[in-house]
Amino acid sequence: xxxxxxxxxxxxxxxxxxxxxxxxxxxxxxxxxxxxxxxxxxxxxxxxxxxxxxxxxxxxxxxxxxxxxxxxxxxxxxxxxxxxxxxxxxxxxxxxxxxxxxxxxxxxxxxxxxxxxxxxxxxxxxxxxxxxxxxxxxxxxxxxxxxxxxxxxxxxxxxxxxxxxxxxxxxxxxxxxxxxxxxxxxxxxxxxxxxxxxxxxxxxxxxxxxxxxxxxxxxxxxxxxxxxxxxxxxxxxxxxxxxxxxxxxxxxxx
Numbered sequence: 001x002x003x004x005x006x007x008x009x010x011x012x013x014x015x016x017x018x019x020x021x022x023x024x025x026x027x028x029x030x031x032x033x034x035x036x037x038x039x040x041x042x043x044x045x046x047x048x049x050x051x052x053x054x055x056x057x058x059x060x061x062x063x064x065x066x067x068x069x070x071x072x073x074x075x076x077x078x079x080x081x082x083x084x085x086x087x088x089x090x091x092x093x094x095x096x097x098x099x100x101x102x103x104x105x106x107x108x109x110x111x112x113x114x115x116x117x118x119x120x121x122x123x124x125x126x127x128x129x130x131x132x133x134x135x136x137x138x139x140x141x142x143x144x145x146x147x148x149x150x151x152x153x154x155x156x157x158x159x160x161x162x163x164x165x166x167x168x169x170x171x172x173x174x175x176x177x178x179x180x181x182x183x184x185x186x187x188x189x190x191x192x193x194x195x196x197x198x199x200x201x202x203x204x205x206x207x208x209x210x211x212x213x214x215x216x217x218x219x220x221x222x223x224x225x226x227x228x229x230x231x232x233x234x235x236x237x238x239x240x241x242x243x244x245x246x247x248x249x250x251x252x253x254x
Contacts, residue, residue, distance in 0.1 A: 006042050006043075007042065007043040008037065008040035008041070008042055008043070009040055009041055009042075009043050010036045010037070010039060010040040010041075011039060011040070011041070013039075014035065014036045014039045014040070015036070016028070016032070021033065021036070024036065062080050062081060063080075063081065063200075064077065064078030064079060064080050065078055065079045065105075065106045065109060065111050065200075065201055065241060066078040066079075066105065066109070067079065067102045067105060068101065068102065068105035068108075069102075079102075079201070079241040079243075080241065081200060081235070081238075081239035081240050081241055082235055082236045082239050082240075082241075083235055083241055083242075084228070084231055084232045084235050084241070084242045084243075084244060085241070085242070085243050085244065086228075086244050086246055087099060087243060087244065087245050087246070088245070088246050088247065089247075090247075091247065095205075095206075095245050096117075096128075096205055096245065097128075097132075099203055099205065099243055099245065100128065100129055100132055101132055102243070103115065103129075103170070103201065103203060104129065104132060104133055104166075106201045107165070107166050107169050107170055110169070111169070111200055111201050112168070112169045112170075112171070112193075112197050112198050112199040112200060112201070113169065113170050113171065113199060113201045113202070113203070114171045114172075114173070114189075114190055114193035114194075114197075114199040114201075114202050114203075115170075115171070115172050115173065115202070115203045115205065116172075116173045116175075116186050116189075116190075116202075116203065116204050116205065116210075117172065117173075117175070117203075117205050118175060118181060118205065118206060118208075118209025118210060119205075119206075119209055121175075122172060122174070122175075122176075125172060126172075127154075129170075130154045130159065130162060131152050131154055133162045133165075133166070134154045134155065134158050134162065138154060138155040138157075138158045139152040139153060139154055139155065140152065140153045140155065168197060171193050171197065171199065173186065173189050179211075181209060181210055181211045182210075182211045182213075183210050183211065183212055183213050183227045183230065184213065186204065186210060187230060187231075187234055190202055190234060191234070191238070194238050194240060199240070200238075200239075200240045200241065201240065201241055201243075202235075202240060202241070202242045202243065203242075203243045203244075203245070204231065204242065204243070204244045204245065205243075205245040206244075206245035206246060206247065207224055207227065207228070207244060207245065207246050208246075208247055210227060212224060212226070212227050213226070213227070214226070224246075228244065231244060
């Protein structure tokens, strides 16, 4: 692979049963060596594919995770491995809530999910998912006596069933660990979740909370782009789907 010249590989038949080039020369002379070269086939360079040889059956029949939103699934055909989806929108418009529902649908389809949530403590993350998993039939509405805010409490009777349902199929990176927000650490944890537990659906929520590699040298925007590229490479390497939450830039006058 290091040589810039064509590499010729002779066939086994060209050796005429001999174990080495020396034996072939001793038996047939230089003409036998000439034939060895003339009958050789050029070894294709790495990285160049003949389109006619590409097998598309695996891609057509690829395992997909549907979102549970009929119009979206009809439009994109579900979330396929080897791809990355970017979700954006203003703060508070429901990106995390929508993605939580998509992740719960993935669990319901027997897929394993791993999440990096850079802002929420683990208890708050689980409480929010519990409310969505329980649904309105198993949540109780109440008003907080201190703030007046409307809260929804999950019926304690269903919590064990929900825990059993998503056990070993829903994982959260521990942001309390040292370097937990470092992009290398996030990718390393994601890779372990895939290899150890078969996770094939991942969420980075959100890229603004990640500690980006070489941000000082590259600048935030280029470092952000580089991390996104690494997530794309991760998705392709392991044939998984990555969801990435990114806040839009503030436009002038906004």
